[in-house]
Amino acid sequence: MLGLGTIAKKVFGTPNDRKVKSIRPLVAKINALEPEFQKLDEAGIKAKTRELQDRVQQKGESLDSVLPEAFANCREAARRALGLRAFDVQLMGGIFLHQGNIAEMKTGEGKTLMATFPAYLNALAGKGVHVVTVNDYLARRDGEWMSKVYGTLGLTTGVVVPFQPDDEKRVAYQADITYATNNELGFDYLRDNMKGSVAEMMQRGHFFAIVDEVDSILIDEARTPLIISGPSQDRSELYNAVDQYIPELKPEHYTIDEKTRNATFTEEGNEYMENRLHEVGLLPADQTLYDPESTTLVHHINQALRAHKLFHKDQNYVVQNDEVVLIDEFTGRMMKGRRLSDGLHQAIEAKEHVKIQPENVTLASVTFQNYFRLYEKLSGMTGTGMTEAEEFAEIYKLGVVEVPTNRPVARLDEHDRVYRTAMEKYKAVVEAIKEAHEKGQPTLVGTTSIEKSELLSQMLTQQGIPHNVLNARQHEQEAKIVADAGRLGAVTIATNMAGRGTDIQLGGNVEMQVHEELAAHPDANPDEVRASIEAKHDDEKKKVLEAGGLFVLGTERHESRRIDNQLRGRSGRQGDPGRALFFLSLEDDLMRIFGSNKLDAVLSKLGMKEGEAIIHPWVNKSLERAQSKVEARNFDIRKQLLKFDDVMNDQRKAIFSQRREIMEAEDISEITRDMRLQVIADIVDRYMPPKTYADQWDAEGMHASVLENLNMDLPIAEWAEEDGVDQQDITRRLEEKTDAYMAEKSAAFGLETMHQIEKQLLLQAIDTRWREHLVTLEHLRSVVGFRGYAQRDPLSEYKTEGFQLFQTMLDGLRFDVTKRLAQIRPLTEEERETMIRQQMAQMGIQMDPNPTQPTAPQTPEALPVGNPDARPGFDENDPTTWGNPGRNDPCPCGSGEKFKHCHGRLA
Template sequence: MLGLGSIAKKVFGTPNDRKVKATLKIVTAINALEPEFAALTDEQIQERTEALAARAMKGESLDDLLPEAFANCREAARRALGLRAFDTQLLGGIFLHQGNISEMKTGEGKTLVATFPAYLNALSGKGVHVVTVNDYLARRDAEWMSKVYSALGLTTGVVVPQQPEDEKRAAYAADITYATNNELGFDYLRDNMRSSKADMMQRGHNFAIVDEVDSILIDEARTPLIISGPSDDRSDMYVRVDQLIPEIRDEHFIKDEKQRSVNFTDEGNEWLEERLVVAGILPEGQSLYDPESTTIVHHVNQGLRAHKLFQKDQHYIVRDDQVVLIDEFTGRMMTGRRLSDGLHQAIEAKEGVTIQKENITLASVTFQNYFRLYSKLSGMTGTATTEAEEFMSIYGLGVVEVPTNRPIARTDEHDQVYRSAAEKISAVVEEIKTAHAKGQPVLVGTTSIEKSEMLSQLLTQEGLTHNVLNARQHEQEAQIVADAGKFGAITIATNMAGRGTDIQLGGNVEMRVLQALAAQPEADPEAVRRQIEGEVAADRQKVLDAGGLFVLATERHESRRIDNQLRGRSGRQGDPGRSVFFLSLDDDLMRIFGSDRLEKVLSTLGMKEGEAIIHPWVNKSLERAQAKVEGRNFDIRKQLLKFDDVMNDQRKAVFEQRLEIMDADDIGEIAQDMRHQVVDDLVDRFLPPKTYSDQWDAKGLYAEAIETLGVDAPVIDWADEDGVDQDVVRERLYEATDKLMAEKTEAFGADQMRQIEKQFLLQTIDGKWREHLLTLEHLRSVVGFRGYAQRDPLNEYKTEGFQLFETMLDSLRVDVTKKLARVRPLSEEEKKAMVEQMIAQQRAAAGAAAPASAAPAPAPLAQSAAQPEAQEAEVAAGEAAPGFDENDSSTWGEPGRNDPCPCGSGKKFKHCHGAF
């Protein structure tokens, strides 16, 4: 008897069916325009693009332009590639334009589908990004589809790692840009570390089409993209904390050897707080539980772990003034390997060896938060339905299942479950031999490289020729996948690497033509193609007679989506095929997540040695186990994203502020606002509101005005005047600081002063943001323990993260104000002395004296007028060395660590570009 839901679906269709049916009207409209566009000349097709773009610029909606744009694109693709898009491909393109994920089976031509929404959205002039999983596919798709875009009068670019900057900038400026998800994310981070808008690569985030969207937005979204660099030397902190740890008593900590964790008790925290204050590490009046103490707590925790969890000559040895880790499984030294998050430095402090610098995060972003920057996002894949909830809740993406062009003829058999892994593998080998004997190509799916190599050895022993496909070389993967449909081919694939190239029965004509022409460059391409097409057609018929591609999976994956990807390699474009999963009770999924009910089912059905259990109940039980694991993994990703969202709001605020500063010709007003805010804070601190003048600390304000504001204001005299309140003092300090900056502007010249202000502000923002990221990392690592006190770690992280951000902004204002107050032009004597010093250093570096007139003499124009030791840290705006390019280290020459930086900042190289 059918349930109400089933009856409703029979009568009204599923929501997916209704969506497809409604969209077919648009496809009909596109098809009606086909004769009109087929009659156009090549030039007229490009003229249509110009006309459509002009209408889009005037405000006509892209939805209104869609039928004409898709018809124009279909005709251009037919002429450029010899491919006429099917109606189902147009459907997929429409759903992408609407900001959905188009789920299209393998072999349905997703690469061509992307050209339709990419072309339509490029008409706005804001650029379109087509995102792929690897460099090979980005290059291949860009080269292949650029023929279509070129025929339409649009430009195409491709972004890959280690690309020259000019080339990459041109690629981003193109109408349609193909790139990998990693490179897009890294370029976004790099752009927000640049000091000039002209140096930035990306021009905004208008519309992205993500190919293999499940792989990029779910599988790869587990780890953030991080740009790191050497941190400031904090070895002194590790040493000072390490001196306290040996004094800790047993009642001060709890150790769990099974979990390899160690934590302070409440008594330990109290003792620690007292000792840290006495040692001068924790400021008086500051608690370990204050947000400002996060970094100290992190150091103390790592020191405790170093002493209580890591034993010398068991976990590590000390050799040549270094702590070298020992592999706990092999007992071998792991030279060059280091523990992260400051733990290695804590062990170095414990052993008294040289403490090496940590790497710190300079910038980071998760894929979730990067792709949510786009005004419109869409994606394509063969498998997205099982993750529809995650796509909607995190990215706001709906999943639409696009019908196949031809009905699927593949037979999906029930799983075969064996008692042991040995019995299963034996059965797998026999099944491969049976299929191979009749010439049926076999694709064998494994879950690890180790298992694929073991199976490969068994097939070699049986004398079966085969290919092994792993994730090491994308180009090689594409070749192996292209050959996997040949008559009698056997291919072992690990986690279905190499997606993006179809498995075509009989072989891939394009791949074979390229190979033949590479081997015989002088051969006639047309003759070669005709010959290969004939051979492949004959081979294809033999494969069809043998039953098509046979997909044999040796294990179920944790995610149903990965299993469906493997199955989907067979049965493309209505081809026959079959798929089956061979499992055993020893498989990880069966062992860890298989329910008690599944075991009862198997024992009820009975299992004999070498015999498989095949039953629909088994399939359903396994699907339930997989759904459970998928749900758990989704919850983990959702929780990680909630924490990253806290940082993301702050990241966006900082990056937007940087952009404003880079855009502005004159940031004098921003600098003045910061200066006045510092004045407000100082007045409120030393002359608290609603207090009498005899309660004021005028001496403290006087000293702070000299130190921070650089003005020697008679604050003490003002405080003694009748009728003077806090507002009067505030206004007078405003005037004094504004007058000081006006004098500096006159001394430097207005243009030079604006440059100095911008340089100071950007460098200070970047430095403070790096410190803030490190503090947030430390907070994230310890905030989980708040759960033991019945407090929500996420709320605690949000609250304290916001407080830390406020503190960072206060510190930023003070630092910028202080630096601008101290900057001054160099005297002629100082310039001369600095030039002579540079000449001497260059001669020493060259190993021979050069005439003074031959040495370049860039003269920095400013330095700090405060303490002499601060001189090297203060920036001065000057002329860069000839040919200096901030983003190309090969143009910097080879300055010593203490030489002036070739950028002309006036800093020592180690404190400027050498810091990276």
């Protein structure tokens, strides 16, 4: 009897069917335009692009309104450039991508070509489109291949890969469509937000992205953030200071958990450490270890406790040549160069009184979830997205649409075969491979680890079956092996990562074979080579089809159904026949975790013999249920991680957008003045609190603070003693005095130079404070989990304290900038002369010690001015001729010194 849901689907169709049906009229519209676009010559196709660009950018037409014409133009360009006419289902997938969805298309249905349609349409807006791939081989391959289509349309294509020269990369980002890897896009975003000027930045915004293999990039790789790290400031004094109080601790001050290798302070221990740190001044008198400002100190204390109580000399590490070297607990060997992270190694170094090496700290970091959510519109392509539809919808607001295949799938998906032991399973696998190999059927064998693939490879070698093993090798080699996997009798063993981006074509991949043949024989006639290979290929493909197409053999179920579906999907492309079968054993990880003991007992009672398999649809169903449980658990873990990262992400977006505003502004004197006024307000509030009398004011303390932060020696005590003076009067006087002081400074430097100084100082201060803040947030995150034991929600604690720390960072930033601007001054004549002497000495030029005496004419080589290496038009006394060098760039005067040590010197 059919369920109500099944009956409703038969009557109304599934939600997916309704989405597909809704855009069929649009596809019909594009098809109706085809004859009109076939009449255009090459210049006509390019002219159509310019017309569409003008309608979108100048006349304000929406992209949806020009979609039919754009898709028709792109289809015609692809037909001429590549000889490929896009199927209706590819147009359909392209429309779904443009609408900001994930298009799930079976392997071999032409996702690479499909992406050109929405990429072209959105590029008409002139804001740049990013097509994202999983590796640089695919970025280069797809970018090069599809650039023929974009070139025919009159658009530019760029490719971004690691270790690319800056100039080349900048041009690639300026292109209409840019192919890039997910890692490089994320790293360039972080690097851009560490630059000193807008001109140095690479990316020009985040308008529209099409992510290929979207499940791999946005789910599998989203677990670990991208991090740019660098050496931290030297904190050796703090490590040493904290370390000396740990030996004083008594057993009741801490607890040790050997199983999790963790040591924590008890309530008494916390109280004891707090008192000791108050005594020695490491912790301010008005602050406790529970305050957000104490996070870094708490982190150091915790690491010092772990160093003393969990790590033992000559057992966990040795001290050799004034260095702490870790010992491998499994082999007992020394691990030179390996260091414990998060300050733990430094804590052990302090304990052993050896030289403390600086730890690496995060300079900038972002998760893929938060990077890709920067785009105004995001879309993706994959062969397997439906199983993760809930995660895509919740995290990225992306719908998943299953695009129908061009031809019906003819692959036979058989029920899993379950054996009692792994060895029985592998013997059965080898037999199945042997049987398929003998009849000429190509076989793709999926394994879950390199170790298992090598075991299977040895068994096949013993049976004399030739095969290829695909592990974590070069991407080019991967593509070659996968391209040959569909040849007659081929056997290919591949781990999870294999088979991405290259179709397994029955009879082999013609393009790859032609490319290889021409590489081996450069003098050969390309047309003759192609004709010969195509004739052989047609014959081989016929034999492979007769043998049953590609046989996909899984040796284990993965914890994610999606990975199994990816493997299965390699077979049966474009209506080809195929077969997919999974061999399992009760010793497999997934079977072991989900109750194989009961199944083993039942099978024993039934008298199941060695080598026999159990085959039943119930086994498949129970396994899929187990897999969906694991997927749900992994989704919850990723969701929780993201909630923590969202706290930092809001702060990161605020800092990065503020940074960009500063770089784009010509004059930021209003910002620095606002900061100065806030600093004055804070100083007055601190030393002359509101609603207090004059005799309660701390005029001396205020005088010292004004001198330190505003660099002015003002008669604060005299002002405070005047009759009728209140806090507002003092604030107003300080504002007037500092405004006049900064105006004098600005006149001395020159307005243009002062603007540059303000901008550079503010950017440097933001970067320094942000880096320190990231470290503090990391420390907070590592300790906030323990709040759960006190029935407090770690996430809400992290949000609250993270916000307080951000406020503290902004307060510190205001003081830093105000103080440094107050202290800078132009060089005196004497200092300038000394600097010029030093520069000339470095250039090997002698300066006349007695310049009043007439001197012989100097040779051109000895002239101290007009350095041939100087920037054209450089004038020592006119900063507007210096260009806009970064702090670490060579000085435009040609001295060879960094700008910050030469003409960019601030004091």
